Amino acid sequence: MDNLFLSQDDWTPILQAQSERFDRETEIQLGLQPPWKLPADLEVLSFWQACQLDHLQDRLAVPFFQLRTPQKREQCLDIGCGVSFFLYPWSQWNASFFGHELSPQVVKLLQSRAPQLNSKLFKSVRQGMAHQLAAYDDRQFDQVIATGFLAYYPLEYLAAIWPQVRRVLKPGAPVIIDWVRAESPWAEEWGLIELFKGTEPFLIPSERWEATIRHLGGRILKLASGELYTTALIQP
Numbered sequence: 001m002d003n004l005f006l007s008q009d010d011w012t013p014i015l016q017a018q019s020e021r022f023d024r025e026t027e028i029q030l031g032l033q034p035p036w037k038l039p040a041d042l043e044v045l046s047f048w049q050a051c052q053l054d055h056l057q058d059r060l061a062v063p064f065f066q067l068r069t070p071q072k073r074e075q076c077l078d079i080g081c082g083v084s085f086f087l088y089p090w091s092q093w094n095a096s097f098f099g100h101e102l103s104p105q106v107v108k109l110l111q112s113r114a115p116q117l118n119s120k121l122f123k124s125v126r127q128g129m130a131h132q133l134a135a136y137d138d139r140q141f142d143q144v145i146a147t148g149f150l151a152y153y154p155l156e157y158l159a160a161i162w163p164q165v166r167r168v169l170k171p172g173a174p175v176i177i178d179w180v181r182a183e184s185p186w187a188e189e190w191g192l193i194e195l196f197k198g199t200e201p202f203l204i205p206s207e208r209w210e211a212t213i214r215h216l217g218g219r220i221l222k223l224a225s226g227e228l229y230t231t232a233l234i235q236p
Helices: 008-029 046-054 104-118 156-168 187-196 206-215
Strands: 075-079 096-101 122-127 143-146 175-180 219-225 229-235
Touching: 008 104, 046 187, 075 156, 096 104, 104 122, 143 156, 156 206, 175 187, 206 219, 206 229
Parallel strands: 075 096, 075 143, 096 122, 143 175
Antiparallel strands: 175 229, 219 229
16 A cells, blocks of 8 residues: 555546546436447457346346445435436435535436435535545545445555545444455456446455455455445445
């Protein structure tokens, strides 16, 4: 852990690529862009074929709420939230949702549609990088969710996020993160497709993730793995 986060500029190229990629994903979902068209050499990959024919994408990761479900009246911060407010049963959980998202398109979509779905539970969404949480109060949240994006950064970025996550969590409250397991048989082919889409992933062995979490003072409470991702419930 010698090269920890020093300057926002260190991450700018990665952040820009991520923002552009997920803006396009949102536009595809809204019908504003055509679906991704992979070149022939990627379409024949076993990973892509399994996604198309065998619903592999449904087995790639364990959803965060299977490790810890948001509880009634809890305040939850979802970093890199995407459109999770539309996908998961926040109304059933009756937990307050605060979104934090890099993609401007996703932020606009949430701001326009989420209050119509449930204005009581949808509290806000802010555009920003995962390490930029200054807008939130100390000890504000009962749970932080940070899934779906760490695979696109060097491992050191976790150290950049960690102090802010600890600051905004209530004492004893958990954070949930996930990572792509470099040891997964799907990792390399998945990475090639992600690279084509404009975001280069970092394939890091799980043992290094776990060692880094411990180095930062975190205690892993639960681990659950899909066919590509591992999801971790952590007390920072």
